[in-house]
Amino acid sequence: MKPLGGEETLDDGDVLAATKLPGHRGAAPSPGPATTPREQPRTTGEAHGQPRQGLAPRIVPRRSRLPAWLVLLRPRQWMKNVFVLLVPLAVDPASLLHHTGRALLTVAAFTAASAAVYVLNDWLDRERDRLHPVKRHRPLADGRVGPLGALLLGAGCLAVPVAGAALLPPGVTAAVAGYLVLNLAYCLALKHYSLVDVSLVAVGFVLRAVAGCAAVAAPFNPALIICVYCTCLLLSLGKRRHELEAVGLRGEAAEQRPSLAGYSVALLDQLMAVLLAATLISYLLFCLSATHPHASALAVVTTPFAVFASCRYAQLVTMRRSGGEPGRDVLTDTPLVINAVLWLAALAVGRLL
Template sequence: MKQTGRLDSQAAVAPRDQPATGKVLTAPAAPAATATLPVVRGERPARRSRWPAPLVLLRPRQWVKNVFVLIVPLAVAPAALLRHLAPALTTAAAFTAASSAVYVFNDWIDRDQDRLHPTKRHRPLASGEVGPLGALALGVGCLATACAAGGLLPKGVQAAVAGYAVLNLAYCLALKRYPLVDVTTVSVGFVLRAVAGCLAVAAPFDPILIMCVYCTCLLMSLGKRRHELATASRPGQAMARRPALTGYSLALLDQLTAVLLAATLISYELFVLFAPYPHAAVLAVVTMPFSVFALCRYTQLVSLHRSGGEPGRDVLTDPQLAVNALLWLACLAVGRLV
């Protein structure tokens, strides 16, 4: 009787279309859109921006990266930069428009995947604030702006801007899926900015400084990959969001970081040591503590404080790095004037 009662109670709660096998059918899983998204450790909660959605889609917070167009000529030939400030600013504007177009197309391609991400789901395309056709029109407009700005610049700068756009579109379509290729592509984009800045103001080309720029940007790109791996709440989560992470591990990234720390420091010291300053050797020694501290502090932020998700923001908002940078620049300025 007890067994019969248990079977009767099962039949009472079973679906009407239950098969004769006696197995209870489970309810279908909830749609992915209503599922609770996992929380990523160390990742700041997303906040809706007060800016218009189309402007957010252009990622104005990332435009600071284009300052490399001005920084490298300033370090090599500040007088040339002042004489040709208009072409330099036009070059920066061209790269800003080209990079914004890349961001739009990247979000357009990844809009379905971004909807499953705890923070990227708030992006204008993923959230539906901007439609796919409107986003494509905005991206094409940015490319047209970059071409118009490039038309006012020397052919070498035009080639650098065009190469940047093509390389990064290839990154959005395929290259970002391959380990090491992804971070190399991002770093080459910064090198193209630096080279274009020198060409725009007719500044001398300094290969050691360009190598320093490349190593620094590669170091930060690897720091971002480490952040994504370290803050994933469960194994495989980070790989699902960024397929290239299958080729990385925390141990590998730490080893690569150590190599790039040394390469960045050596290339910087060589640049200062062989610069055409009256006291270049003294300046190289005096500024060495600042360069070492900056690299060590960045490594500390990435390894211990789970930072590195947005390298530009992390570097600009850290008080210790900010004070170190001010003192560093002051020493460089005094060394140039003495």
């Protein structure tokens, strides 16, 4: 998930998300006019973090100017926790305005919980990361943050949701606890299994959405929750597709993310097509289920924006080899940004009618 200080940092936990492809904006020049990523031999030394002889390294990491302990918490990923606010805003904006304090505290609880998960993930993988050409630059892997200091930092992050539990409704506390348990299992083992990995990522966003509704006492809309799950699963599949294309060969991709051994570009294209349809259907059901006198008109007016957003994302992933960082792709693509502004305007007008 917007580099800080104009630089591309590598604190998001995805080496493949930072890989540059020929034809993609910002891609590094290819080693030769007739050389493609698939044709470049991968040597044993490269697999252990050493650049190929005679060729420039594929990725030249730039160290973040942020303090190492803050990089370990991956602040670029904190934007994901906005999902806590989006669902209540779509279901019942008045409740969100009435309970703004509890909503922001819920965002803080998920931000701290996710930061603790990032610390745990890097702590568990620190030895393996030292052998990786890019992940070796993570604060734990390169020694800028010690193992004990990282554990203390993670414990400090966990103290935030624990303290917030006394101020938040039980439903929010349960959602945060479920998120932590889910990610613990993900870090320890489940991230290595294809389909399971992307499903758990999507469930994490569903827990954020549910917590947001519980925090402000907004109505629970099943269709919208399903839409959130399908959307996030679609984005995760697009990210896996980008990773496979970035490396070129499934075996090489599995060296960097073991779960990629269970995917292929053809399979991911089929799954993404299914998820595109499921996302649009669930969104339409959400519009039609709204307790609003003009719910049908709202669905008719806003569905074209949902269709365009889905199709544009599919175009970015398949035609422009994007999708490595879904958050950045969505926020920096001009057609998607314009579509989102018009979409929100249509929703606002529809609620005022």
